[in-house]
Amino acid sequence: MGDDNGETAGELEALRPSAAEPGDVDVLELRHVSKSFSGVHALHDVSLRLAPAEVLGLVGDNGAGKSTLIKLLTGYHRPDEGSIFFRGKKLNNLTVRRARALGVETVYQERALAEQQALWRNIFMGRPLTHFGGVLDVREMRRVTSRLMRESMGFTSAILTPDTSVTGLSGGERQGLAIVRALHFEADLIILDEPTMGLSLSETEKCLDFVRRIRSAGKSAIFIDHNIFHIYSVADRIVILDRGSIAGEFETSRYTLDELTAIMRDVAATGRFAEPKRRTS
Ligand SMILES: Nc1ncnc2c1ncn2[C@@H]1O[C@H](COP(=O)(O)OP(=O)(O)OP(=O)(O)O)[C@@H](O)[C@H]1O
Numbered sequence: 007m008g009d010d011n012g013e014t015a016g017e018l019e020a021l022r023p024s025a026a027e028p029g030d031v032d033v034l035e036l037r038h039v040s041k042s043f044s045g046v047h048a049l050h051d052v053s054l055r056l057a058p059a060e061v062l063g064l065v066g067d068n069g070a071g072k073s074t075l076i077k078l079l080t081g082y083h084r085p086d087e088g089s090i091f092f093r094g095k096k097l098n099n100l101t102v103r104r105a106r107a108l109g110v111e112t113v114y115q116e117r118a119l120a121e122q123q124a125l126w127r128n129i130f131m132g133r134p135l136t137h138f139g140g141v142l143d144v145r146e147m148r149r150v151t152s153r154l155m156r157e158s159m160g161f162t163s164a165i166l167t168p169d170t171s172v173t174g175l176s177g178g179e180r181q182g183l184a185i186v187r188a189l190h191f192e193a194d195l196i197i198l199d200e201p202t203m204g205l206s207l208s209e210t211e212k213c214l215d216f217v218r219r220i221r222s223a224g225k226s227a228i229f230i231d232h233n234i235f236h237i238y239s240v241a242d243r244i245v246i247l248d249r250g251s252i253a254g255e256f257e258t259s260r261y262t263l264d265e266l267t268a269i270m271r272d273v274a275a276t277g278r279f280a281e282p283k284r285r286t287s
């Protein structure tokens with residue numbers, strides 16, 4: 007587990023991307039990463055890349071290693087072997103705080119938000135705006151929240167104000183809040199581990215819209231979902247994990263949903279992805 011000791015504020019600040027960096031460097035790269043838990047290979051020799059403004063769909067059965075991969079990226083676990091690069095820089099000992107300083111944010115179905123707290127507190131949780139001298143600038147935090155609600159979250163209901171508690175939001179609105187918060191704090195990589203779990207149809211649509219918004223904001227995302235329709239409708243590229251290894255990787259636009267479903271079935275049966283025969287018309 008990532009231990010959070012030792013980083014100074016200056017060191018964490020130095021991890022932030024600088025404007026001088028070229029924009030076309032991969033946001034993320036994993037090279038030959040493996041991770042075992044008491045002899046069980048949760049991940050084996052996994053290599054993958056993520057480009058700026060790309061949404062990567064990560065699919066695979068229960069226990070395939072998806073969450074383990076995410077936990078390596080968020081500094082929660084360390085790889086046994088292999089390397090992780092953020093924007094071309096190799097990171098030897100990623101911790102939860104370092105990952106956050108690098109601009110990695112995670113959105114889960116549960117756990118992401120403080121239920122009983124006002125929206126503005128949730129937006130600024132852990133990163134409050136303060137006046138000179140450290141006093142909380144509540145007025146400014148309310149003002150920014152109100153703007154984000156209207157402009158980014160598309161909240162039009164007059165009932166919802168920055169002082170509404172999260173308890174009053176639908177599941178889709180909650181995911182929206184978590185994603186907008188990540189974008190507001192300039193996350194470069196937003197990881198969504200089954201964000202649509204337990205959402206109604208219309209809330210799911212809203213959540214998927216927020217994922218698309220990540221790409222239009224020029225940021226990248228890794229999107230995990232058991233529903234292939236969801237993955238297909240938002241991902242630029244899909245990586246299939248099967249028992250800890252990458253079984254296939256392909257661009258979404260090259261396949262129809264039917265073809266993709268057939269591929270998934272095939273991988274589940276054989277453990278690998280074979281390029282389906284293309285129609286020549
Ligand atoms: N902390 C841990 N200790 C021991 N084994 C673990 C631990 N975390 C994960 N594993 C094992 O590693 C494998 C991969 O688990 P992981 O949670 O990454 O799968 P997943 O693809 O996210 O599955 P799901 O779709 O069910 O969420 C599983 O066999 C799991 O039991």
Ligand SMILES: [Mg+2]
Binds near residue numbers: 072073074
């Ligand atoms: Mg999981």
